[in-house]
Amino acid sequence: MRPVLSIEKVRKSFGQNTVLGEVSLQVPEHTATVLIGASGSGKSTLLRCINLLEQIDDGAIYLDEKEITSPLVNVDEARMRMGIVFQSFNLFPHMRVIDNITLAPIKVHKVKKEQARAEAKILLEKFGLLDKAEEFPDRLSGGQQQRVAIIRSIATHPRALLLDEITSALDPVLVNEVLAAITELKQEGMTMVIATHEMNFAHQVANEVCFLHNGFIAERGPAAQVLQDPQDIRTKEFLRKVSLN
Amino acid sequence: MTHSSNDNKNSNESWYPSELELQRQKVRSQQSRKRIAIATSSSVLVLGGLVLFIISSPGWELFKQTYFDIEYGIEVLPIVAKGITTNIRLTIIASILITILALLLALARTSKAAALTPFRILATVYVDIFRGVPLLLVILLVGFGVPALGIRGLTGNVLVLGTLAVVLTYSAYVAEVFRSGILSIHPSQRAAARSLGLTQAQAMRYVILPQAIRRVIPPLLNDLVALIKDTGLVSILGVIDAVRAAQIQTSKTFNYTPYIVAAILFLMITIPLTRITDRALQKSIAQQNSQGTT
Numbered sequence: 252m253r254p255v256l257s258i259e260k261v262r263k264s265f266g267q268n269t270v271l272g273e274v275s276l277q278v279p280e281h282t283a284t285v286l287i288g289a290s291g292s293g294k295s296t297l298l299r300c301i302n303l304l305e306q307i308d309d310g311a312i313y314l315d316e317k318e319i320t321s322p323l324v325n326v327d328e329a330r331m332r333m334g335i336v337f338q339s340f341n342l343f344p345h346m347r348v349i350d351n352i353t354l355a356p357i358k359v360h361k362v363k364k365e366q367a368r369a370e371a372k373i374l375l376e377k378f379g380l381l382d383k384a385e386e387f388p389d390r391l392s393g394g395q396q397q398r399v400a401i402i403r404s405i406a407t408h409p410r411a412l413l414l415d416e417i418t419s420a421l422d423p424v425l426v427n428e429v430l431a432a433i434t435e436l437k438q439e440g441m442t443m444v445i446a447t448h449e450m451n452f453a454h455q456v457a458n459e460v461c462f463l464h465n466g467f468i469a470e471r472g473p474a475a476q477v478l479q480d481p482q483d484i485r486t487k488e489f490l491r492k493v494s495l496n
Numbered sequence: 497m498t499h500s501s502n503d504n505k506n507s508n509e510s511w512y513p514s515e516l517e518l519q520r521q522k523v524r525s526q527q528s529r530k531r532i533a534i535a536t537s538s539s540v541l542v543l544g545g546l547v548l549f550i551i552s553s554p555g556w557e558l559f560k561q562t563y564f565d566i567e568y569g570i571e572v573l574p575i576v577a578k579g580i581t582t583n584i585r586l587t588i589i590a591s592i593l594i595t596i597l598a599l600l601l602a603l604a605r606t607s608k609a610a611a612l613t614p615f616r617i618l619a620t621v622y623v624d625i626f627r628g629v630p631l632l633l634v635i636l637l638v639g640f641g642v643p644a645l646g647i648r649g650l651t652g653n654v655l656v657l658g659t660l661a662v663v664l665t666y667s668a669y670v671a672e673v674f675r676s677g678i679l680s681i682h683p684s685q686r687a688a689a690r691s692l693g694l695t696q697a698q699a700m701r702y703v704i705l706p707q708a709i710r711r712v713i714p715p716l717l718n719d720l721v722a723l724i725k726d727t728g729l730v731s732i733l734g735v736i737d738a739v740r741a742a743q744i745q746t747s748k749t750f751n752y753t754p755y756i757v758a759a760i761l762f763l764m765i766t767i768p769l770t771r772i773t774d775r776a777l778q779k780s781i782a783q784q785n786s787q788g789t790t
């Protein structure tokens with residue numbers, strides 16, 4: 252199967268600090284790739300590079316076999332075809348939930364307002380939030396806000412969804428409702444790249460797991476293999492530390 | 497996927513305050529009564545003393561006649577009140593123009609688009625100049641300078657020129673208020689908007705600017721109060737506003753009561769506005785606190 256996302260030898264540094272060194276990764280359609288690794292290993296930076304929020308120093312990123320890191324590519328158009336959800340939700344506080352969700356479909360994808368609202372309501376219903384459609388974000392719990400953020404990013408029918416530690420600002424009960432939503436998306440065939448510290452979730456949702464260490468992929472493979480029978484000494488060390496918490 | 501919501505309501509029909517809570521309430525109300533008593537007696541003492549001191553001063557009778565001649569005040573009230581309608585009209589027209597010009601200046605200064613570079617430079621220079629020159633000077637320069645240019649079509653109407661001068665200066669102040677509001681919106685909001693595919697301009701229009709404007713409403717109301725007062729300065733060009741009207745009356749009788757009348761009329765507009773500003777400020781602080789870091 253042709254990969255939806257293809258990352259080839261991507262490098263990124265901030266000043267002297269090399270955050271990503273030669274990272275390569277293919278994400279086939281309808282699969283989830285999970286990035287794990289210690290804090291500071293470069294997971295967020297990689298996702299931000301894919302979403303073109305950071306400019307890479309070398310290498311290339313392809314979305315549906317088109318190089319999106321080319322300076323000739325319209326950044327807005329490339330981003331239109333990806334969704335990203337952040338750790339800190341980043342909902343628009345001055346807009347109601349439904350308007351948060353329909354802003355991009357209406358303004359960017361030129362969907363008719365009525366249709367955008369109808370589609371948003373279907374998504375809200377599916378994620379158990381229909382009764383919150385007319386609320387402002389600050390009236391919602393953290394887990395509800397994060398689910399709205401997820402809905403907002405899939406309302407534009409992205410080819411790939413990027414998730415950056417979307418549960419780390421939530422308490423355990425709320426984590427589960429958000430993870431259930433992601434599992435549901437996975438079953439529907441959404442292509443995803445997920446950075447997470449939740450190993451159980453990684454195990455449940457990942458087709459492939461990549462262990463990042465200081466900006467390099469130290470180990471990658473099927474979820475069961477990397478998480479249960481890691482080959483690399485650094486992966487073993489990391490998983491041991493994580494399971495202690 | 498189903499998310500069950502729990503319907504347990506906290507039931508507290510059978511709750512009565514405990515002995516301890518009743519005792520606390522009693523002490524609290526005693527404390528608050530004591531505070532009120534202290535506040536009242538100290539106010540009466542200080543303010544009453546001040547009034548007594550002024551009234552008993554040797555020049556009080558003369559002072560009262562020249563500044564607080566009530567009959568004369570009532571006589572000039574309609575004239576000064578007619579003058580203040582000029583201040584109000586000027587304020588309304590100017591504040592609309594100021595808002596538009598200031599928004600354009602703030603957008604030019606915060607934009608990163610290459611094509612807008614000349615506007616960014618112009619806007620910066622403009623703000624630097626008009627923030628740094630006293631308003632009175634700008635009024636004099638525009639009021640007397642522009643007609644002196646003798647360009648046909650440029651009006652010699654002092655009211656129009658005075659308004660122009662006020663707009664020039666205040667749009668520089670207000671542009672800075674808007675700009676600080678725009679810069680105060682967390683970059684993650686722009687990132688979120690951009691990641692959804694919104695262009696720079698769309699992110700500004702739909703995400704940044706609405707939040708920024710909400711946040712700067714209190715300082716803007718402050719500037720509005722200042723603007724109302726400063727419209728009095730255009731009287732120097734001969735515009736018959738409240739200040740000028742009072743001045744004309746005073747020069748006839750050498751009694752300063754018309755000035756006091758004008759001052760009271762200004763206060764009748766500015767004090768309610770100041771209260772509204774306070775209210776808006778409190779509301780916006782409460783809002784920002786409840787929003788946390790989103």
Ligand SMILES: Nc1ncnc2c1ncn2[C@@H]1O[C@H](COP(=O)(O)OP(=O)(O)OP(=O)(O)O)[C@@H](O)[C@H]1O
Pocket residue numbers: 265268270288289290291292293294295296297416
């Ligand atoms: N904008 C930036 N400017 C400078 N350095 C940055 C910037 N963003 C990230 N870094 C650095 O890049 C490194 C990797 O950060 P990154 O956020 O990608 O790590 P992470 O794997 O997501 O960590 P965490 O698990 O804590 O989220 C860190 O050393 C960080 O200090």
Ligand SMILES: [Mg+2]
Pocket residue numbers: 294295296415416
């Ligand atoms: Mg991170």
